[in-house]
Structure formats: structure tokens, C-alpha cells
Amino acid sequence: MTVTLRQASGYDLDALYRLEQVAFSGDRFSRRQLWHLLNRAHALTLVAQRGHRDERPVALLGYGTLLFRRGSRRARLYSFCVHPEGRGSGLGRQLLEALEDEARARETEVLGLEVRVDNAVALGLYRRMGFCPERWLSDYYEDGCAGWQMAKPLVAFEEAASRGEG
Numbered sequence: 275m276t277v278t279l280r281q282a283s284g285y286d287l288d289a290l291y292r293l294e295q296v297a298f299s300g301d302r303f304s305r306r307q308l309w310h311l312l313n314r315a316h317a318l319t320l321v322a323q324r325g326h327r328d329e330r331p332v333a334l335l336g337y338g339t340l341l342f343r344r345g346s347r348r349a350r351l352y353s354f355c356v357h358p359e360g361r362g363s364g365l366g367r368q369l370l371e372a373l374e375d376e377a378r379a380r381e382t383e384v385l386g387l388e389v390r391v392d393n394a395v396a397l398g399l400y401r402r403m404g405f406c407p408e409r410w411l412s413d414y415y416e417d418g419c420a421g422w423q424m425a426k427p428l429v430a431f432e433e434a435a436s437r438g439e440g
């Protein structure tokens with residue numbers, strides 16, 4: 275199966291909304307929030323789909339959104355999921371690696387994220403990919419679950435220092 279990762283566009287709104295419904299059990303984005311993310315200048319969304327990039331599929335296999343802030347070299351992984359039927363075959367890792375590359379290409383030095391403390395699969399993936407816990411977030415999710423804020427440096431310390439921000 276060919277899996278393509280590409281930047282999302284406004285045409286992906288319906289498919290993203292459907293994916294959001296099946297991939298998350300709570301704290302889902304509304305259509306309006308997804309529309310905003312797709313059209314926001316400082317956000318970037320990558321989607322994973324079966325087939326080639328010029329095909330517009332009804333269903334998406336996964337997506338991830340990064341938020342950037344003007345004047346900041348820290349980006350945030352704002353949303354990230356894989357369709358339940360596509361899990362466990364490496365797509366989550368592939369998508370996250372591609373998102374890190376996109377962040378590096380925009381001169382991001384640190385990528386941050388938040389994750390539920392009971393989300394063992396995501397926590398394991400983030401740890402193995404080099405994210406470290408930064409801050410405990412009590413009562414962070416809509417059901418009262420706590421979270422971890424985690425972060426990963428995307429450039430070597432020497433490189434960051436040579437940019438004058440050591």
C-alpha cells in the first residue's frame with residue numbers, strides 16, 4: 275500500500291473531521307476549530323493518505339498539526355492521530371518524523387507537546403523519539419485527566435548557540 279504524507283488544504287476539512295471523530299475518545303476538535311487550523315497562517319497540518327498526493331481520498335489515515343509563534347523557535351504539536359485501522363504499523367512514527375522535519379525546515383529548535391498520562395502508546399512513542407517530560411499538567415483534559423508537557427530539542431546545542439541563542 276502506498277502511503278503519502280502531504281500538507282493539508284481546505285479540501286481536507288470533511289475527511290479530517292471524520293478522522294477526528296474516530297481517532298479520539300474525547301477533547302475532539304469541532305469542524306470550526308479544524309477549519310481555523312487549516313486556514314491559520316501559523317499552523318501546519320500534514321495528512322497521511324492511501325495512494326498518491328493528487329488523489330483526494332474520502333478517508334485519511336492520520337494527521338498532525340504544528341503551531342508556530344512569530345518570533346519563537348519553539349513549536350507545538352497541537353494534534354496528532356492515526357486512524358484506528360492504521361495503527362501499529364509505524365505510521366504514527368513516520369508522521370511524527372515528517373512533522374519534526376517540517377518544524378526544522380522552519381528553524382524550530384524545540385518541539386513541545388502535551389499528552390494524557392494514561393495514553394501509554396503515545397507516551398512510549400514520544401519518549402522513544404526523544405521527548406522528555408517538562409511539566410506535570412494537573413486536571414488538564416476535559417475529563418479531569420492529568421497530562422505531561424513534553425519537549426524535544428530539534429537541533430544540537432552547538433547549532434542553537436551558533437545562532438546566538440545558546
Ligand SMILES: CC(C)(COP(=O)(O)OP(=O)(O)OC[C@H]1O[C@@H](n2cnc3c(N)ncnc32)[C@H](O)[C@@H]1OP(=O)(O)O)[C@@H](O)C(=O)NCCC(=O)NCCS
Nearest residue numbers: 297354355356361362363364365366367389395396399402
Ligand atoms: C498515538 C498514535 C498516533 C500512534 O500511532 P501508530 O500508527 O499506532 O504508531 P506506530 O505504529 O508508529 O507505533 C508507535 C510505537 O508505539 C508502539 N505501539 C503501537 N501500538 C501499540 C499498542 N497498542 N501497544 C503498545 N505499543 C504500541 C509501536 O510498537 C511503536 O513503537 P516504536 O516507537 O518502538 O517503533 C495512535 O495510537 C493514535 O492515534 N492514538 C489516538 C490519538 C492519540 O492518542 N494521539 C496522541 C495525542 S497526544
